[in-house]
Amino acid sequence: MAEITAAMVRELRERTGAGMMDCKKALTESDGDLEGAIDWLRKKGLSAAAKKSGRVAAEGLVGVASGPGVGAMVEVNAETDFVARNETFQNFVAEVASLALSVGDDVEALKAATFPGTRHSTQEELTRLIATIGENMTIRRARVLRVESGTVASYVHNAVKPGLGKIGCLVALEAASEIEALEMLGRQIGMHVAAAKPEALDIASVESSALEREKDVLREQAAASGKKPEIIEKMIEGRIRKYYEEVVLLEQVWVHDGESRVKQVVQKAGGKLTGFARFQLGEGIQKEASDFAAEVASMSKG
Structure with missing residues (x-):
């Protein structure tokens, strides 16, 4: 059994928003595996922000x-x-x-x-x-x-x-359109990407491991409802469609109007x-937290 440290509990809490005791239990259940603990919290409905991106630390x-x-x-x-x-x-x-x-x-x-x-x-x-x-x-x-x-x-x-x-x-746009107009559209898509944080260009580009992981979480959540297997599968299909709308750029709702899909905007422009x-900047990099007051006190003692 892996040792569950306070630092591990703190990191999980920061990434998921779950309670301290729930984070400790999740890490225990997953034998110290952070991603496994996140999945455990999501399956139990205890994580409010499991997909929150890592803190910028550089x-x-x-x-x-x-x-x-x-x-x-x-x-x-x-x-x-x-x-x-x-x-x-x-x-x-x-x-x-x-x-x-x-x-x-x-x-x-x-x-x-x-x-x-x-x-x-x-x-x-x-x-x-x-x-x-x-x-x-x-x-x-x-x-x-x-x-x-x-x-x-x-x-x-x-x-x-x-x-x-x-x-x-x-943003790479293939088209025979006027470059100036294409540049403007590309910049708008860039603004959308900055805000919406897509993970894949299209549905075919979604990593199979990420998709299976999502299905596994959804399947356990749906199973807890007590519904029949065939109903559960339909629920999962609907939720996977919603998942694509969240992570796939072409399937996302265009942030500039809140209605169109990105793929519709690109098609309309002929591109x-x-x-x-x-x-x-710094995403995914862990940076040591420092206690500035303690550091100054330590320096003064030296």
Whole structure:
């Protein structure tokens, strides 16, 4: 039996909103497995926010860049938010995003590529930046989308400078439409992606493991109703349709009018949505919680 620590209980509580004792029981039932504990809470109806995204726990910037038929997005992390306001750091992120347009989204290849305007690698430039600013930094991830005919539009939420912010989105639209109109639609879809947080482009793109996991949770919830098996299966079918409407971009309700489906908006424009990407700064990164008062007290004793 795995040891259930206070830190594990706290993390589960933050992610689900369930009570402390329920979180401890869920972790015990799942032998310390966090995702299993989340499922256990959902099945028991004790989790109000099991799908809540992880807390943003890292600083830095998301940067986007675009060219004819291509768009790139990168995330560069630093230790504090002060660095994100540093012009030198901002310029570095912008250059890395532009570099990704030609290099691609392999992070190691990006690090090895010659940094624009120098004779050394991007990683060496980053090392120099770390020495200058005095904080640890890393190029965490990158994404590049391309289209044969159309545009890859971008959107940055609450940008600190053009193309730089804490949430970035890329949208690949194939169409023979006028590029300016297509860019506008792509930007609107980017705003939708930033707000609605889709997980897949279309129903076929939904990961089978995620779908089966959802069906398992729904099946146990429906079984608790005491209804006949055939009725339960129909209930599950209806709820899976609702699930698709929540996580599939093309099936989601268009945030700009609250009525249309995204697929209807794209079809009306005569285009085809072939891909999207969404980066939120620090998502999925765990950051140690610190007690500032205790830290100061400890320093004063030293």
